[in-house]
Amino acid sequence: MEINPFSSKYPVSPRYFANRKDLLEHFRKSVMKNTKTKLPKPDNIAVLGDWGIGKTSMVVKFEDMILNEFKGMVKVLSVRISLKPASCTDIDVFSEALVREIKCAFQINDASVFKKIKNIIDKWEVNTVEILPVIKIKKKKEKQIRIDLTKTLENLWNNLKKRIDLVVIMLDDLHYLLQRYADGLFDLRNTFQELVTKGCNYMVITTGPQILYQEVGDIAEPWTRFFDPFFLNPFDLEGTKEAILKPIKIEGAPVKIKNEVIEKIHSITLGHPYFIAFIMQNLLERVEKRIIDLKLFDKLYPEILERMDTAKFRTDFDRVSDKEKEVLIKISKIKKELVKPSDIGRKYHPETFSRLVSKGLLTKESRGRYRLYHPLFKKFLLSLD
Numbered sequence: 187m188e189i190n191p192f193s194s195k196y197p198v199s200p201r202y203f204a205n206r207k208d209l210l211e212h213f214r215k216s217v218m219k220n221t222k223t224k225l226p227k228p229d230n231i232a233v234l235g236d237w238g239i240g241k242t243s244m245v246v247k248f249e250d251m252i253l254n255e256f257k258g259m260v261k262v263l264s265v266r267i268s269l270k271p272a273s274c275t276d277i278d279v280f281s282e283a284l285v286r287e288i289k290c291a292f293q294i295n296d297a298s299v300f301k302k303i304k305n306i307i308d309k310w311e312v313n314t315v316e317i318l319p320v321i322k323i324k325k326k327k328e329k330q331i332r333i334d335l336t337k338t339l340e341n342l343w344n345n346l347k348k349r350i351d352l353v354v355i356m357l358d359d360l361h362y363l364l365q366r367y368a369d370g371l372f373d374l375r376n377t378f379q380e381l382v383t384k385g386c387n388y389m390v391i392t393t394g395p396q397i398l399y400q401e402v403g404d405i406a407e408p409w410t411r412f413f414d415p416f417f418l419n420p421f422d423l424e425g426t427k428e429a430i431l432k433p434i435k436i437e438g439a440p441v442k443i444k445n446e447v448i449e450k451i452h453s454i455t456l457g458h459p460y461f462i463a464f465i466m467q468n469l470l471e472r473v474e475k476r477i478i479d480l481k482l483f484d485k486l487y488p489e490i491l492e493r494m495d496t497a498k499f500r501t502d503f504d505r506v507s508d509k510e511k512e513v514l515i516k517i518s519k520i521k522k523e524l525v526k527p528s529d530i531g532r533k534y535h536p537e538t539f540s541r542l543v544s545k546g547l548l549t550k551e552s553r554g555r556y557r558l559y560h561p562l563f564k565k566f567l568l569s570l571d
């Protein structure tokens with residue numbers, strides 16, 4: 187089929203965005219509330235969820251709402267930054283990357299709307315502080331200069347505040363900072379907390395996997411308190427239906443997906459957005475017919491599943507160690523829904539389970555109880571034997 191609006195490789199286009207009504211409403215209300223106040227107290231949001239559940243799609247949608255839905259109602263600027271491991275090694279590298287990304291983000295915004303703002307950003311000066319070395323270093327050039335992030339952002343706000351009511355900073359994949367420089371969380375929190383006490387209206391939105399937030403919760407309670415957490419779950423049947431039908435309707439694709447097919451896709455994917463997008467993309471690539479019924483779907487599905495094995499599961503499997511592979515296969519053979527390390531024998535230490543959780547292949551359900559991240563992955567592992 188020529189018209190194919192589905193793609194599992196990229197965040198969903200905001201026009202096709204399905205479900206998540208509560209979070210969208212929370213965001214809308216927070217923005218409205220925080221743009222109509224002289225005393226800012228922005229609600230910071232942590233969008234949490236496992237691999238492929240729609241975190242990036244969510245922040246892309248927020249960005250789109252700011253640019254389109256809120257336009258003319260409130261004056262909000264947004265910057266969306268995808269964190270990368272290399273820019274999260276310490277606070278200096280991070281601050282530098284953040285400032286650079288903010289500059290870039292505003293440069294690509296529509297110049298006619300943001301012309302004045304673009305000028306402000308172009309002239310925005312970075313404040314620095316000099317770090318005195320613990321042991322005096324003779325050579326002058328070894329003096330350390332670092333970006334004073336709080337001052338720099340305060341400086342930006344003071345230049346923007348006549349034209350802008352709120353700046354939303356979105357940090358996608360915050361776990362890179364957690365993994366590489368956990369103290370950065372405190373630096374970030376302190377920075378944005380201080381900015382708010384100085385009257386600068388910055389709202390922070392972060393995304394990351396659930397498990398990291400739970401783990402950090404124990405050691406960094408002040409950090410987690412700084413955000414309202416929202417956990418993204420798979421879609422219910424209605425959500426799956428919307429994710430399938432909305433793009434088809436918007437694009438006027440000449441195809442009718444029968445309800446029975448939607449139900450089948452829901453039961454196979456359990457409402458996981460990545461798998462829904464994957465199946466739909468591949469389904470539409472393979473059909474010419476206008477009506478897709480269960481018979482046609484069942485005929486095409488084995489081929490789609492094969493594609494999924496190579497595109498996703500094989501890659502997942504190949505990037506773990508031999509021992510982890512062995513554990514995954516053993517887990518797949520257990521009939522119980524939830525598995526504990528002792529179920530697969532003594533020599534499989536809980537650490538291997540933890541590593542597989544951090545790699546996103548196992549989900550920790552409760553203390554010491556795990557499951558493979560998706561039944562389709564389980565099926566793939568069973569097929570290897």
Ligand SMILES: Nc1ncnc2c1ncn2[C@@H]1O[C@H](COP(=O)(O)OP(=O)(O)OP(=O)(O)O)[C@@H](O)[C@H]1O
Binds near residue numbers: 242
């Ligand atoms: N709200 C949604 N409506 C429709 N499709 C969605 C939605 N959210 C996610 N998807 C689909 O799921 C796929 C994965 O989404 P996304 O990349 O946003 O997830 P993620 O949580 O950021 O993943 P990762 O953990 O890899 O960063 C997308 O390609 C998209 O097709």
Ligand SMILES: [Mg+2]
Binds near residue numbers: 241242358
């Ligand atoms: Mg993402």
